[in-house]
Amino acid sequence: MNGVALAMLDDPLPARLARIAATVLAWLLLTPVPSQAAAPASYAREREAFVHEMAARHGFERAELRALMQGARYRQAIVDAMDRPYEGKSWGAYRALFVTPERIAGGRRFRVEHAALLRQAERTYGVPAEVIVAILGIETNYGATLGQYPVLDALTTLGFAYPRRAAFFRKELEAFLLLAREEAVDPSSARGSYAGALGLPQFIPSSYRAYAVDFDGDGRRDLWHSEADVIASVGAYLAAHGWRRGEPIASPATLHGPLEDGLEVGGKRPLVPSLSVAKLKAAGVEPERALAPNARAALIELDAEEPEYWVVLENFYAITRYNHSNLYALAVYELSRAIAALDR
Template sequence: MNKTLAALALALVTQISTAAPDSIATLPEAEAFARDLEQRHGFAAATILGQFAEIRPNARVLQLIAPPTSPTQRSWERYRPRFVNEQRIAGGVRFWQDNAVTLARARALYGVPEEVIVAIIGVETVYGRNTGGFSVLEALATLAFQYPRRADYFRTELEQFLLLTRENGLDPLAVKGSFAGAIGIPQFMPGSQRRYAVDFDGDQRVDLANSVDDAIGSVARFLEQHGWQAGQPVAVPANLPGTPDASLLEAGIRPSLRAGDLFDRGILAAAAPESTVTLVDLVSPERETEYWLGFENFYVITRYNRSSFYAMSVYQLAEEIRRAMPANGAAKTARMDR
């Protein structure tokens, strides 16, 4: 009887092990990918497949990337405290004080206020404390070959990652990051790092994992390259007489509405009538919806993360950090909404 049970258990383990690939290298798509990179970029396909042989599809990555099984209501009331809180405000003040010279240089070069750079790094990784412990190669390969919903995007990022590691002499198996493959203090995807990251500390290499200076300069350059308007506002609160016309919200996150036209509809805010804006609704089932007008700089922040909640949390954290800066610390900056 015991031998029979043992045989059944062995058969079950064998069945399970054959159901899941032993490594990424065994996937037909992975081999085709490696051959393609060999043809287009001069990689050795055998080397890539050898690296793929060291990693497996990561079930945790697939679990974290998957949309919720049941629809969840958006809630600004619950979202905001995750990022605009005392820990991140106090940490942002310290980060600004510790890196005041670098932040001022980034502002002078790219036009992005110190508090915005600080807030993005605070939201992304709590100022470099939480940069992720996943193998970036394993995460990206899992999503590239096992997540059909966004396979094209992640195959592109996997390609960019391998190019990035080759250009910088890094071992692809050693790089750590988020479950989605974002890297370093500012959590850049590999493609963004290759396009926008800068060597801001002058050591002849870009190191977003260990160089705070590179992270600061790269965040500022990313925003500048996406259209940041120096000295211009980000967002202002709006007062509405009731529920706005659905078409105003459906106009999208990119500013396309004339503020004066909104004023004519009874939507009031501290904005010049000729301003081009977007109407932002911060929905909370627990309370009345909060409305803001977002300017071009608000839209630019959403290029970092395509979410109005994200952009607003960055903006509000930035404002809280600026207000909390000691009077004798780094120079106070003008309010971003004026």
């Protein structure tokens, strides 16, 4: 035992506690604390210009909006998250994140609990219940994870300090403030994803304004608390982006020999279905499912333990309008089939 420790043992208890407290305080003061990265120099300038634009274009009161915007924080973690999206993973790794026994079980429970609403939405928009449920499962685990970031922080960070996509996120910030005014949402307390996506279906603000529906008839489109609005809004979004009622989504495929020269094969990025199934079959692509010969389709190849080939159709492409990734659409498809297995 060293001399300091021996001396402390000889002290009366109050003096000993005071020495311990002083030692701990000194250690805390001397230990470096990771700091939040500072916003770029242009951040404040861009924020002020945005306030003036919103006042001129949409009639926002400058002082109130300036005070709101000054309460937003630049967050380096949001920029970092944008640079490492889930969709950068392999198909095998991506699938393992989202098509899990827990998410399948959660989807089946959600489908049973909201069966009447899902049937009503399916009749209205033509989108199968299990597809709507699967999207909610992948987006927020059926509402369990709605996002940890203040939406204002996310959209100001990306709109004013992420040059690669600043124009896009600046428009989303504009849409969010308009949405907050239209739907009585408190913009200072709303939370969402690192990209500013909102509610159970994780709509970006412009999509919320364009495609969300008031399915429960209460005069508001509430994607946080109204299961009716949430379920119907997913169906409405897919219907508006080309969903074809009663048609298939995708089929695994095998190749018979080398592919025909010039046949385009998609990877992670979506490919517009532009070839007939008959043409793909003539080129040596054999879907496992029976598909209409004249259906418009595309061939994609994904990296798993072994390369996987899929013939994807127009409903698959509609899902990629929700998230522009073949990995996402295929995870929705596989999760939806596992949820629908409840019926089989």
